[in-house]
Amino acid sequence: MLYVSTRGHCTPIPSAGAILQGLAPDGGLYVPASFPFMSLDEIASLSAMPYAQRAAHVMGKFLTDFSADELSAFTMKAYYHFDDPDVAPLRKVNNDGLWSLELFHGPTLAFKDMALQMLPHLMSASLSKTGQTQEVFILVATSGDTGKAAMEGFADVPCTRCAVFYPKDGVSPLQKKQMETQMGGNVHVIAVEGNFDDAQTGVKHLFQSESFKNEMAAQGRMLSSANSMNWGRLVPQIVYYFSAYASLVQNNEIALGEKINFVVPTGNFGNILAGYYAKRMGLPVGKLICASNANHILTDFIKTGVYDRNRAFHKTISPSMDILISSNLERLLYALCEQQPEIVRSWMAQLTGEGRYDIGAYTQLLQQIMEAGWCSDEEALCTIKRLQKEHGYLSDPHTAVAFAVHDAYQKETGDMNKTVVVSTASPYKFPENVAHALEMDDSKQDAFVLSKRLQEQTGMRVPQSIWALEHAPVMHSASCKREDMANALIAVLAQV
Ligand SMILES: *Cc1c(COP(=O)(O)O)cnc(C)c1O
Numbered sequence: 001m002l003y004v005s006t007r008g009h010c011t012p013i014p015s016a017g018a019i020l021q022g023l024a025p026d027g028g029l030y031v032p033a034s035f036p037f038m039s040l041d042e043i044a045s046l047s048a049m050p051y052a053q054r055a056a057h058v059m060g061k062f063l064t065d066f067s068a069d070e071l072s073a074f075t076m077k078a079y080y081h082f083d084d085p086d087v088a089p090l091r092k093v094n095n096d097g098l099w100s101l102e103l104f105h106g107p108t109l110a111f112k113d114m115a116l117q118m119l120p121h122l123m124s125a126s127l128s129k130t131g132q133t134q135e136v137f138i139l140v141a142t143s144g145d146t147g148k149a150a151m152e153g154f155a156d157v158p159c160t161r162c163a164v165f166y167p168k169d170g171v172s173p174l175q176k177k178q179m180e181t182q183m184g185g186n187v188h189v190i191a192v193e194g195n196f197d198d199a200q201t202g203v204k205h206l207f208q209s210e211s212f213k214n215e216m217a218a219q220g221r222m223l224s225s226a227n228s229m230n231w232g233r234l235v236p237q238i239v240y241y242f243s244a245y246a247s248l249v250q251n252n253e254i255a256l257g258e259k260i261n262f263v264v265p266t267g268n269f270g271n272i273l274a275g276y277y278a279k280r281m282g283l284p285v286g287k288l289i290c291a292s293n294a295n296h297i298l299t300d301f302i303k304t305g306v307y308d309r310n311r312a313f314h315k316t317i318s319p320s321m322d323i324l325i326s327s328n329l330e331r332l333l334y335a336l337c338e339q340q341p342e343i344v345r346s347w348m349a350q351l352t353g354e355g356r357y358d359i360g361a362y363t364q365l366l367q368q369i370m371e372a373g374w375c376s377d378e379e380a381l382c383t384i385k386r387l388q389k390e391h392g393y394l395s396d397p398h399t400a401v402a403f404a405v406h407d408a409y410q411k412e413t414g415d416m417n418k419t420v421v422v423s424t425a426s427p428y429k430f431p432e433n434v435a436h437a438l439e440m441d442d443s444k445q446d447a448f449v450l451s452k453r454l455q456e457q458t459g460m461r462v463p464q465s466i467w468a469l470e471h472a473p474v475m476h477s478a479s480c481k482r483e484d485m486a487n488a489l490i491a492v493l494a495q496v
Helices: 015-021 040-048 052-062 066-078 112-116 117-131 145-154 173-180 196-208 210-218 230-249 268-278 295-302 328-334 341-356 360-369 376-391 397-413 430-435 447-458 464-470 480-495
Strands: 003-005 029-030 091-093 098-102 136-140 161-166 185-195 221-224 258-267 285-292 304-307 356-358 368-372 419-423 478-480
Touching: 003 015, 015 117, 015 221, 015 230, 029 328, 040 052, 040 230, 040 397, 052 066, 052 230, 052 430, 066 117, 091 230, 091 376, 098 230, 112 117, 112 230, 117 136, 117 145, 117 161, 117 230, 136 145, 136 196, 145 161, 145 173, 145 185, 145 210, 161 173, 161 196, 161 480, 173 464, 185 196, 185 268, 185 480, 196 210, 196 480, 210 221, 230 258, 230 268, 258 268, 258 397, 268 285, 285 295, 285 397, 295 304, 295 341, 295 360, 295 368, 328 341, 328 360, 341 356, 360 368, 368 397, 376 397, 376 430, 397 419, 447 464, 478 480
Parallel strands: 098 419, 136 161, 136 221, 161 185, 185 478, 258 285, 258 419, 285 368
Antiparallel strands: 003 029, 091 098, 304 356
């Protein structure tokens, strides 16, 4: 199978090349030239497999330049570290057909692990497939979750290296601790004196700096990126939609062929896009429901067909969804206009120029696939409390947005399809907000004390990786001014 750019100006290439490059050279995103199909019987056959095998099977449909043996070996390694034997377990929330698909059982407690535990193996193998002899050097600017997940994935993977820049005072204490205690001989962490935008702009400059790239090339390193524009991050996410469906069939919760809805807490649009691709491959999906917080640019787009980023940015209690430019939306646009790159180019040019575009008559098509809704921080907090009280289910603030949106959607439409809420983070990653939602009176305690209290109150076990952090030694203490990121990185590399 070959991959083409959404902007139409690249020669089609196999998946290994698309994964190594990340972004297409014409500024577009790589997408498969056609979509594989999975019959209902093939979907049902996943039921008998453990998660790693389900993943190798579904990914094999897209990554045809990788052998079945390679993919099985990679998925075994990638999903071995998860703290639940099902890897992505489904929990029944109520008896009216509502489940939570928990994607937070990986080492960093957020759904980014589903893809970032897998991507490094794909990258490392892609190097040899394309005949490259250099090391892939991943640069990441993070506002908290992605940097840790990337390092945890790349740690000690052969022929790869990963450096993360985070804003010195811009991440939570727990996130900071997660990063500075990271193990692995090929990972580096540098705190930037500035905010997330400074770190992100600095990384972009490194990618554009000829002198920095030459210096890295002289050291045998090629720069690449692990953000969700990379096809290698998207393909492992298609798997869990199939896996959830297969498990529901296996447990006689649904009939084979019955349509179900998915509700997805959305930011950069990678997760829900993977759900759309699963639907295109034949998975019986009714509606994909896109859930947003106060930054509800996607809700407005899905309801009106107008994408308009000329609006205020809100800081919320679901920070991983605080985003106004959802990069992966470009891939859905390409599918909506039936693979016409000139249409995508014109919309993207309007977005760059005026910060706005209108998909006009394509809106109806979009609305056949997706529904959307948003909720405020207040509503998310109330939802955490309600879920705990009524169903004994503890939710993190991102997932709570999806539950709130689902509740409103069902009341408004009367759509009683069985529904899976895609759960993107462990509540123990945000103990302060969760304790606040449950009106525990000790919200001034540190994250470890709060976690212990939450466990006592709710019975939900604190993940081992939280306790491991409490006494983990600090491995990384480098910091730099924002204009000094290249030198700081070169200094850190000199110690390797
Ligand atoms: C990254 C993230 C999201 C947003 O996912 P997208 O694929 O960017 O839409 C939602 N919740 C959590 C906890 C995340 O880390």
